[in-house]
Amino acid sequence: MDRIRIRGGKPLSGSIHIGGAKNAALPLMTASLLTEDTLTLSNLPHLADISTMAHLLAELGVGMGMNGDAVGGGHMGRVFELNAAGVTETTAPYDLVRTMRASVLVLGPLVARFGRARVSLPGGCAIGARPVDLHLKGLAQLGAEIDLQEGYIEARAPKGGLKGGNVVFPMVSVGATENLLMAAVLAEGETVLFNAAREPEVADLARCLITMGAKIEGVGTDTLKIQGVPSLTGADYSVVPDRIETGSYAVAAAITGGELTLKGASLGLIDSVADILSQAGVEITETDDGLKVSRRNGLSGVDVMTEPYPGFPTDMQAQVMALLATAEGASMITETIFENRFMHVPELARMGANVNVHGASAIVRGVERLSGVQVMATDLRASVSLVLAGLAAEGETMVNRVYHLDRGYERLEEKLAACGADIERLRD
Numbered sequence: 001m002d003r004i005r006i007r008g009g010k011p012l013s014g015s016i017h018i019g020g021a022k023n024a025a026l027p028l029m030t031a032s033l034l035t036e037d038t039l040t041l042s043n044l045p046h047l048a049d050i051s052t053m054a055h056l057l058a059e060l061g062v063g064m065g066m067n068g069d070a071v072g073g074g075h076m077g078r079v080f081e082l083n084a085a086g087v088t089e090t091t092a093p094y095d096l097v098r099t100m101r102a103s104v105l106v107l108g109p110l111v112a113r114f115g116r117a118r119v120s121l122p123g124g125c126a127i128g129a130r131p132v133d134l135h136l137k138g139l140a141q142l143g144a145e146i147d148l149q150e151g152y153i154e155a156r157a158p159k160g161g162l163k164g165g166n167v168v169f170p171m172v173s174v175g176a177t178e179n180l181l182m183a184a185v186l187a188e189g190e191t192v193l194f195n196a197a198r199e200p201e202v203a204d205l206a207r208c209l210i211t212m213g214a215k216i217e218g219v220g221t222d223t224l225k226i227q228g229v230p231s232l233t234g235a236d237y238s239v240v241p242d243r244i245e246t247g248s249y250a251v252a253a254a255i256t257g258g259e260l261t262l263k264g265a266s267l268g269l270i271d272s273v274a275d276i277l278s279q280a281g282v283e284i285t286e287t288d289d290g291l292k293v294s295r296r297n298g299l300s301g302v303d304v305m306t307e308p309y310p311g312f313p314t315d316m317q318a319q320v321m322a323l324l325a326t327a328e329g330a331s332m333i334t335e336t337i338f339e340n341r342f343m344h345v346p347e348l349a350r351m352g353a354n355v356n357v358h359g360a361s362a363i364v365r366g367v368e369r370l371s372g373v374q375v376m377a378t379d380l381r382a383s384v385s386l387v388l389a390g391l392a393a394e395g396e397t398m399v400n401r402v403y404h405l406d407r408g409y410e411r412l413e414e415k416l417a418a419c420g421a422d423i424e425r426l427r428d
């Protein structure tokens with residue numbers, strides 16, 4: 001298994017290109033199942049999760065053309081042409097769903113267009129139980145019959161297809177909102193999704209569906225009103241920039257006391273993160289083509305609570321904890337989205353961080369300096385927090401099990417090395 005070796009203490013300087021958002025790209029890819037025309041997606045990041053989704057869609061019979069990188073005056077990311085005219089299979093098997101929970105996003109589109117789907121239950125994952133009950137209850141509201149059999153979700157639309165209905169989510173779920181949105185666009189009549197997730201990736205999906213001919217009102221709000229249409233067409237759509245990649249590199253600039261220009265990044269997508277970082281003493285300014293992030297003075301502790309968008313994202317919690325580990329004073333970090341998302345804490349503690357977890361909150365008392373040691377990555381965002389900590393730590397940090405990183409960060413070590421970090425991947 002690959003490892004990443006970092007010799008910390010170098011302030012970063014330079015510019016980093018921010019790619020398309022993984023969490024927007026995955027549902028957009030599954031939206032291709034909703035039409036027999038071609039959906040062309042550009043600005044897709046090169047990531048293991050994107051390949052896993054491509055693999056799953058190919059198993060279902062989606063034809064896929066990869067245009068490589070469309071480079072036209074700048075970095076355009078990968079371009080995929082997806083065509084679901086020849087889909088014959090409606091089963092998403094365990095071995096694929098197990099490796100990536102977002103595979104469950106084929107459920108809504110498959111039931112909507114083909115009237116049936118069989119998707120393996122994703123099961124637990126490192127950051128918590130993560131059930132899919134909201135996805136299933138929502139689909140049932142649109143008339144789907146749902147059975148759980150031998151570890152599989154079996155969903156069937158009634159005769160004549162799904163019927164519009166009101167779905168009130170008892171809690172905010174990004175994935176359930178996306179699945180229901182994709183189901184509702186082809187359901188007969190009107191669907192209203194109440195307490196819908198407002199994450200920019202959900203809005204990106206809605207905008208792409210509108211380009212494909214869907215009728216959706218309330219994009220970006222917590223109430224999505226959808227008028228079903230009989231069919232959708234193809235479209236050309238470019239994926240929104242990755243706000244979590246943006247935030248992670250903003251922390252890289254801040255934690256090393258450096259200055260980075262994040263090209264393609266958008267301040268409007270990271271308001272809550274920018275707010276916390278500025279409170280901690282980080283400067284963020286907009287430039288013509290992105291954001292500039294720098295830190296000249298010391299960091300101070302700040303309290304952070306993860307919340308659904310537009311609140312502070314759970315996917316940035318571990319990175320900000322690494323940053324606050326060396327801030328002056330104490331910070332309280334409260335995780336309200338996932339019950340088991342402090343797995344980076346023991347690893348950061350091995351690097352000298354002073355963190356005490358009490359239930360859903362972690363008290364971080366800043367220390368002067370972290371020190372490089374061997375650490376183990378446990379999930380995607382935990383992994384990047386250890387890399388960030390390593391960039392600031394004294395001595396050598398070795399991050400083991402970095403395959404998690406490759407699920408969500410494209411060429412992370414290359415991007416950081418180009419800005420002066422002493423970092424390399426050791427391949428086994």
Ligand code: UD1
Binds near residue numbers: 132135
């Ligand atoms: C998505 C993101 C993930 C991010 C998360 C929260 C993708 C591919 N992944 O995950 O990176 O951390 O949003 O912003 O976009 N829940 C239920 N029942 C359900 C569904 C969810 O109880 O049926 C709970 C979850 O256990 C969790 C909370 O709702 O506690 C939020 O989860 P959700 O928003 O659904 O996360 P994902 O869509 O899986």
